[in-house]
Amino acid sequence: MGNFLIIRMEIWKNIKIKRSFRHIRMEKIFRSSLVLIALSLLVLVFAFMLTLIIQSLPSIKTLGFGFLYGKTWDPVANIYGTYPFLLGTLLTSFLALLISIPFSFSIAIFLGEYYPRGWFSEFLKNAIELIAAIPSVIYGFWGLFVLVPIVRSIEIKMGITPYGIGIFTSSVILAIMIIPYAASLGREMIRMVPADLKEAAYSLGATRWEVIRMVIIPYSKSGLFAGILLSLGRALGETMAVTMVIGNTSIIPQSIFDPGNTMASVIANEFTEAASTLYLSSLIELGLILFLVTVVINIIGKKVISRFTQ
Amino acid sequence: MAQNIKYRLGKSRAFKGVIITFSMLCTIPLMLILFYIFREGITKINWDFLTNLPKPVGETGGGILNALVGSLLIVFYAALIAIPFGIMGGIYLSENKKNWLGYWVRLSVDVLQGTPSIVVGIVIYFWIVKPLGTFSALSGSIALAVMMLPIIVRSTEETLKLLPSSLKEAGLALGLPYHKVMLRIVLPCGFSGVLSGIILAVARIAGETAPLLFTAFGNPYFTTDASKPMQSLPLLIFNYATSPYDEWHDLAWGAALILLLWILLLNIITKIITRRWKIQF
Numbered sequence: 001m002g003n004f005l006i007i008r009m010e011i012w013k014n015i016k017i018k019r020s021f022r023h024i025r026m027e028k029i030f031r032s033s034l035v036l037i038a039l040s041l042l043v044l045v046f047a048f049m050l051t052l053i054i055q056s057l058p059s060i061k062t063l064g065f066g067f068l069y070g071k072t073w074d075p076v077a078n079i080y081g082t083y084p085f086l087l088g089t090l091l092t093s094f095l096a097l098l099i100s101i102p103f104s105f106s107i108a109i110f111l112g113e114y115y116p117r118g119w120f121s122e123f124l125k126n127a128i129e130l131i132a133a134i135p136s137v138i139y140g141f142w143g144l145f146v147l148v149p150i151v152r153s154i155e156i157k158m159g160i161t162p163y164g165i166g167i168f169t170s171s172v173i174l175a176i177m178i179i180p181y182a183a184s185l186g187r188e189m190i191r192m193v194p195a196d197l198k199e200a201a202y203s204l205g206a207t208r209w210e211v212i213r214m215v216i217i218p219y220s221k222s223g224l225f226a227g228i229l230l231s232l233g234r235a236l237g238e239t240m241a242v243t244m245v246i247g248n249t250s251i252i253p254q255s256i257f258d259p260g261n262t263m264a265s266v267i268a269n270e271f272t273e274a275a276s277t278l279y280l281s282s283l284i285e286l287g288l289i290l291f292l293v294t295v296v297i298n299i300i301g302k303k304v305i306s307r308f309t310q
Numbered sequence: 311m312a313q314n315i316k317y318r319l320g321k322s323r324a325f326k327g328v329i330i331t332f333s334m335l336c337t338i339p340l341m342l343i344l345f346y347i348f349r350e351g352i353t354k355i356n357w358d359f360l361t362n363l364p365k366p367v368g369e370t371g372g373g374i375l376n377a378l379v380g381s382l383l384i385v386f387y388a389a390l391i392a393i394p395f396g397i398m399g400g401i402y403l404s405e406n407k408k409n410w411l412g413y414w415v416r417l418s419v420d421v422l423q424g425t426p427s428i429v430v431g432i433v434i435y436f437w438i439v440k441p442l443g444t445f446s447a448l449s450g451s452i453a454l455a456v457m458m459l460p461i462i463v464r465s466t467e468e469t470l471k472l473l474p475s476s477l478k479e480a481g482l483a484l485g486l487p488y489h490k491v492m493l494r495i496v497l498p499c500g501f502s503g504v505l506s507g508i509i510l511a512v513a514r515i516a517g518e519t520a521p522l523l524f525t526a527f528g529n530p531y532f533t534t535d536a537s538k539p540m541q542s543l544p545l546l547i548f549n550y551a552t553s554p555y556d557e558w559h560d561l562a563w564g565a566a567l568i569l570l571l572w573i574l575l576l577n578i579i580t581k582i583i584t585r586r587w588k589i590q591f
Contacts, residue, residue: 023487030489034398038399038403039415044456045418045421051437052429055436103335107332109329127337128336137519138566140551146346176339208322210322237425240519244551271523295421299417
């Protein structure tokens with residue numbers, strides 16, 4: 001009987017030892033899979049860049065820098081100059097930025113300084129989040145059926161060709177879409193201005209506006225700048241809404257009311273139709289440029305934010 | 311500074327007025343968009359709309375069943391792919407705050423977050439669609455999963471960072487193996503934060519169109535086969551909205567309202583979860 005008990009205890013001990021060995025093995029597997037997945041995220045981004053570079057090699061080799069300043073884009077004649085799209089992208093993005101900045105900064109100051117709490121600021125905060133949540137294809141759809149007729153009637157009144165669609169219309173849509181990015185970041189930054197700085201200015205007799213202009217804005221300057229950068233990154237890469245209302249012509253726009261094309265919209269429109277290798281790879285080169293520019297803008301933006309918050 | 315105090319106070323008030331007006335003005339386009347989509351969409355939605363396939367041009371009626379099912383499937387597969395990777399990546403980052411790999415992974419997550427969605431579509435086209443030789447729902451899901459990853463990684467990381475380290479230490483002191491501490495103790499404690507990140511990511515990608523253009527491609531017929539091209543709500547809206555036919559515009563309005571309601575619902579769920587969670591801590 002006693003013998004039997006000892007044997008049983010031996011078996012139990014073995015099981016326990018085995019179990020803890022299994023645990024140690026699992027622990028190792030878990031740790032290494034964490035590292036592996038983290039590495040795979042890094043590899044993913046590099047593979048992204050590599051794929052874009054390799055696939056755009058044919059056009060980089062044949063077209064060189066002429067690709068960037070060539071003024072005609074005519075796939076039928078095998079001429080690929082992307083100047084019209086670069087211009088279109090820059091025009092729409094900066095115009096959108098110009099329109100959206102007063103609004104997003106007002107919201108940032110409103111929520112960060114004037115009314116940080118209360119039902120109305122809750123409402124405004126939710127509204128801003130909602131603006132960011134609506135899919136871009138819905139913005140494009142709405143723009144096509146509501147904004148385009150409005151712009152067209154304005155253009156008729158101004159006496160210019162009433163396209164309705166075009167650079168200006170897409171900038172307005174884009175401006176609405178990018179308001180939340182600069183607004184929410186700006187709000188966070190304005191909140192972080194130390195209260196004693198503000199109080200010191202008040203005690204010197206400054207009015208609210210003077211405090212905002214001389215204390216809050218200088219203090220949160222770099223944060224506000226980062227917000228603008230992130231908005232710009234969004235605007236540059238935005239595809240669907242712009243594609244639907246910009247008009248999609250490869251002619252260089254003469255004014256902001258002309259139809260045009262952006263880098264993203266030309267990719268969206270022509271990628272599946274691109275038959276020749278050179279055509280396809282020049283579209284991918286556009287994608288590569290877009291990727292690199294947005295990456296640089298985003299990294300600078302994030303760096304500014306992290307320096308500000310530390 | 312020798313200006314009249316009345317002038318300075320007036321200027322201050324005027325500035326406040328300007329700020330308030332501009333803030334108000336922002337909500338107007340939002341209201342207009344919501345109002346317009348609801349007004350146009352609500353009349354189109356009925357039972358037939360949800361259970362029928364789109365009719366060919368010229369016939370009235372028809373529905374968006376293929377897009378509805380397609381969208382759900384594509385997003386579901388995308389979540390299935392992205393969630394494990396995202397959570398594990400988030401755990402890694404929250405555990406390794408200062409080493410070099412953590413720094414570079416954090417940077418690449420930032421890069422991924424800023425990548426234009428159309429570029430994701432191009433890359434996945436060359437990774438999946440071209441080798442397989444056909445557009446497929448699966449490639450669309452992978453493209454969307456890539457877009458979900460940064461959101462899930464970041465929300466997991468931020469949530470786990472907020473948890474007290476004594477929680478982990480207590481588990482380890484009891485002799486629990488590391489993986490059990492992380493997966494059974496730390497992760498469940500931050501569950502609501504992680505979950506709200508996941509739902510937010512789903513809401514973000516449910517309306518994505520650009521990465522699906524060259525991957526899922528769209529399909530006028532009903533399919534549940536992930537290796538075939540599949541229709542999704544945003545693709546349907548894009549294709550039908552830019553078409554010249556009124557019947558198709560009607561379908562697109564209905565689809566837009568459904569997509570909008572779906573995304574609103576997901577956002578509200580996220581709100582409820584985060585609010586509850588904040589009260590708990």
